[in-house]
Amino acid sequence: MIVDSHMHLGMSAVTPCVDPSIEAVLAQMDHLGIDVSISVGGSSQIFGRPEAGFETALEAYRLSGGRILSCAYFNPHYAEEDVERARRQLEHEAFVGIKIVGSLTECYADDERWHPAWRLASEWGVPLVVHSWWVSDYNPRQRYHTPDQFERYVRAYPEVNMILGHAGGRYEGHRAAAKLARSYPNVYMDLSGDSYSFGLVEWLVEQAGADRILFGSDLFMIDARTVMGRVLDADISLEAKRLILGENAVRLFRLM
Amino acid sequence: MMSEKYVSPDAQARVERLVAEYREQKKALRFLDSNLWVGRPMQPGFCLRWDLEALLGYMDRYAIEGGIVTHSAAAMEDPYATNEELLDWIADQERLWGGLVVTSELPPGYSTWGDYLDRAISRKARLVRLFPASHRFSLERWCSGALLDALHERRMLLAVWHIETGWNAIKMLCDTYPDLPILVEGRPQKIVYHNRFFYPLLERYPNLHLELHNLNVYLGIEDMVGRFGAEHLVFGSCLPFNDPNTAQMMVTAARIGDSAKRQIAHGNLQNLLDGVMVP
Amino acid sequence: MIVDSHIHLGMGVSAPCVDSSVEAVLSLMDYLNVDLSISTGFPLMFGRMDEGYDKAVAAYQSSGGRILSCAFYNPHYPQEDLEWVRRCLDHEAFVGIKIHPPLVECYGHDERWEPIWRLASELGVPIVTHSWWVSDYNPVQRYATPDQFEGYVRAFPDVNLILGHAGGRYEGHRAAARLARSYPNVYMDLSGDSYSFGLVEWLVGQVGAERILFGSDLTMIDGRTTMGRVLDADVSAAAKALILGENAGRVFGLEH
Numbered sequence: 160m161i162v163d164s165h166m167h168l169g170m171s172a173v174t175p176c177v178d179p180s181i182e183a184v185l186a187q188m189d190h191l192g193i194d195v196s197i198s199v200g201g202s203s204q205i206f207g208r209p210e211a212g213f214e215t216a217l218e219a220y221r222l223s224g225g226r227i228l229s230c231a232y233f234n235p236h237y238a239e240e241d242v243e244r245a246r247r248q249l250e251h252e253a254f255v256g257i258k259i260v261g262s263l264t265e266c267y268a269d270d271e272r273w274h275p276a277w278r279l280a281s282e283w284g285v286p287l288v289v290h291s292w293w294v295s296d297y298n299p300r301q302r303y304h305t306p307d308q309f310e311r312y313v314r315a316y317p318e319v320n321m322i323l324g325h326a327g328g329r330y331e332g333h334r335a336a337a338k339l340a341r342s343y344p345n346v347y348m349d350l351s352g353d354s355y356s357f358g359l360v361e362w363l364v365e366q367a368g369a370d371r372i373l374f375g376s377d378l379f380m381i382d383a384r385t386v387m388g389r390v391l392d393a394d395i396s397l398e399a400k401r402l403i404l405g406e407n408a409v410r411l412f413r414l415m
Numbered sequence: 416m417m418s419e420k421y422v423s424p425d426a427q428a429r430v431e432r433l434v435a436e437y438r439e440q441k442k443a444l445r446f447l448d449s450n451l452w453v454g455r456p457m458q459p460g461f462c463l464r465w466d467l468e469a470l471l472g473y474m475d476r477y478a479i480e481g482g483i484v485t486h487s488a489a490a491m492e493d494p495y496a497t498n499e500e501l502l503d504w505i506a507d508q509e510r511l512w513g514g515l516v517v518t519s520e521l522p523p524g525y526s527t528w529g530d531y532l533d534r535a536i537s538r539k540a541r542l543v544r545l546f547p548a549s550h551r552f553s554l555e556r557w558c559s560g561a562l563l564d565a566l567h568e569r570r571m572l573l574a575v576w577h578i579e580t581g582w583n584a585i586k587m588l589c590d591t592y593p594d595l596p597i598l599v600e601g602r603p604q605k606i607v608y609h610n611r612f613f614y615p616l617l618e619r620y621p622n623l624h625l626e627l628h629n630l631n632v633y634l635g636i637e638d639m640v641g642r643f644g645a646e647h648l649v650f651g652s653c654l655p656f657n658d659p660n661t662a663q664m665m666v667t668a669a670r671i672g673d674s675a676k677r678q679i680a681h682g683n684l685q686n687l688l689d690g691v692m693v694p
Numbered sequence: 695m696i697v698d699s700h701i702h703l704g705m706g707v708s709a710p711c712v713d714s715s716v717e718a719v720l721s722l723m724d725y726l727n728v729d730l731s732i733s734t735g736f737p738l739m740f741g742r743m744d745e746g747y748d749k750a751v752a753a754y755q756s757s758g759g760r761i762l763s764c765a766f767y768n769p770h771y772p773q774e775d776l777e778w779v780r781r782c783l784d785h786e787a788f789v790g791i792k793i794h795p796p797l798v799e800c801y802g803h804d805e806r807w808e809p810i811w812r813l814a815s816e817l818g819v820p821i822v823t824h825s826w827w828v829s830d831y832n833p834v835q836r837y838a839t840p841d842q843f844e845g846y847v848r849a850f851p852d853v854n855l856i857l858g859h860a861g862g863r864y865e866g867h868r869a870a871a872r873l874a875r876s877y878p879n880v881y882m883d884l885s886g887d888s889y890s891f892g893l894v895e896w897l898v899g900q901v902g903a904e905r906i907l908f909g910s911d912l913t914m915i916d917g918r919t920t921m922g923r924v925l926d927a928d929v930s931a932a933a934k935a936l937i938l939g940e941n942a943g944r945v946f947g948l949e950h
Binding site for chain 3: 421422423427429430431433434437438441458461462477578604605607610611628629631632634635636637638653654656657660661662663664665667668669670
Binding site: 169170171172173175179202203205206207208209211234236237263264265 | 454455456457458459463487488489490491492493494496497500516518520546549550551
């Protein structure tokens with residue numbers, strides 16, 4: 160099974176999108192042989208229309224015959240409201256994880272206000288997908304979620320599997336992500352986004368093991384082919400590619 | 416925690432009188448607000464209720480009679496879906512007009528800007544917000560000409576943030592679209608450091624307006640009214656991001672004539688709203 | 695008594711000023727019922743000590759004692775400035791000491807501030823510091839986040855510290871409130887452009903009205919933007935009286 164474990168339903172004014180429709184996502188999945196996609200925060204969920212996002216996620220699940228799944232989204236500034244909504248969402252089979260983003264909510268990853276999200280992931284036995292990156296001079300908000308900041312929670316919640324979205328984003332971030340994954344068995348990472356360094360896939364497999372790495376795109380923004388080609392042609396074993404392209408996601412998100 | 420023992424009865428009585436006077440002055444000015452927001456933002460600050468009912472409650476509480484409201488998610492998420500949701504919400508609200516967010520791209524399903532804007536205006540939209548830096552487009556004609564021509568024809572209000580456009584682009588807009596009312600808002604940065612840009616522009620362009628929520632220049636309101644007239648200043652609060660009293664006391668306690676105060680508090684915006692061509 | 699506890703006489707070239715005269719300040723004070731104002735003059739902050747001292751004394755005299763001043767300390771000139779601070783505070787026009795870590799690029803917790811804390815303790819006057827939060831568009835703000843002052847606040851319990859701008863932005867306000875809750879010698883002022891909806895009520899709830907001072911940031915920012923927020927806040931009249939002047943009277947030892 161091939162799983163795109165990191166995409167977003169919807170669109171954003173910030174990044175023009177050719178076609179944000181569910182039909183276009185499905186057509187591209189079919190074209191590339193992707194069986195299941197996981198929307199880790201539809202744009203409505205992330206940008207402040209959580210109920211509209213909930214409906215979009217359910218509609219995508221129905222329209223796709225269960226092939227497009229979703230994560231609940233938690234904003235720490237609306238903790239009570241979002242925990243309540245996440246519970247409602249996780250009761251539905253369309254929802255398989257929880258997503259959090261530090262930069263958009265301007266809250267550091269090690270801040271105490273993230274506890275409810277981790278508790279919820281623990282309680283429901285679902286993975287927590289986090290945005291991760293490294294300090295960036297041209298995008299300073301990336302400082303809110305360098306991989307090392309998650310250590311506090313990774314240690315406090317050993318039963319919660321955390322997936323570092325974008326695997327730390329840039330060179331030093333990849334190093335920090337690999338270091339965290341080597342130290343804690345509940346740390347995973349995905350290849351989504353524009354982290355296109357030559358040799359990255361092979362390096363991560365060697366550092367953290369193929370069983371910790373997940374294929375992901377970053378649709379509706381970034382085209383999945385830029386990531387899939389790098390996995391298919393990587394100098395790693397076929398077994399490793401199978402794990403990365405889907406089997407890890409199946410295990411973590413309990414997809415059947 | 417309060418240690419009221421510190422407070423002399425005289426001091427308290429004086430403050431009570433000042434509070435009562437100030438609240439009366441606010442009510443008398445019948446504020447009309449160009450800069451209201453609804454829908455929960457990603458970082459809400461100290462305010463935790465962002466629904467329409469809450470907004471109407473805040474307006475009553477702070478003596479704001481009516482205004483133009485924008486959806487908090489519109490500048491980040493899908494602006495066209497979000498604009499529609501906003502226009503649905505305000506359809507039955509007599510005190511509210513719609514502020515849309517658009518980019519230089521035509522909305523899906525429309526072949527001209529005129530069609531989109533006419534339909535939105537008939538659903539009570541009166542203002543458009545553009546974010547050229549965040550949304551990565553140019554205000555020059557090669558990129559946004561069709562949109563700006565359509566706004567110009569309809570005299571729709573155009574709101575911009577100075578950090579999103581730069582002052583040269585604002586000058587170009589004033590030059591190229593003389594009948595387009597342009598409203599500059601100091602968000603997220605105050606425009607206290609920008610007098611040297613906007614004073615020469617206010618001198619030249621009657622269609623340029625400054626919105627008040629972050630126009631906090633020391634003695635600026637008297638100076639600008641004295642030099643350029645009250646027509647250029649438009650009340651806006653940025654509620655519920657910002658405390659509306661920031662701009663309100665700049666007007667109630669301005670050392671300018673009563674009619675100038677009324678113009679700034681509501682008259683100028685009412686004229687701009689009345690000027691929009693309704694299809 | 696109504697006290698504007700945070701103004702600056704003179705002008706700084708980066709912020710155009712309509713009228714920087716003492717007469718204009720007094721005229722607005724009269725109009726807004728402000729009895730006393732406390733200034734840190736721009737000449738003092740920008741290194742023209744003789745001029746700054748003379749201007750402060752002249753303002754005191756021409757205002758009939760209604761415009762008071764803070765001395766200014768730059769840690770890069772410790773000997774010279776300690777002498778200046780002593781000389782200033784010998785004169786009744788001066789009632790406190792101002793420090794501004796971003797302006798001199800020296801972190802609030804740096805050991806080079808120790809001499810001025812010692813002197814404030816010796817002279818029994820408050821220290822007013824600029825405080826803010828990490829800012830993407832104004833990176834020098836990193837020198838003065840409220841948490842950086844904890845060491846000195848603890849080491850000098852007899853010195854009252856006033857956090858100018860109360861931490862500046864949302865996370866800074868949280869940090870300022872945390873510090874004030876932990877230490878009885880921490881105060882904050884409302885000057886500047888910290889205009890968040892609900893801020894005044896939140897701060898009163900967190901730290902109590904007796905720790906909060908009204909201030910404008912003249913001659914850059916107009917005091918009406920802050921006075922309106924205090925007058926119309928959902929706090930008691932007694933709380934407003936404390937904020938508008940009674941607290942400043944106590945902390946700066948003012949008589950009117």
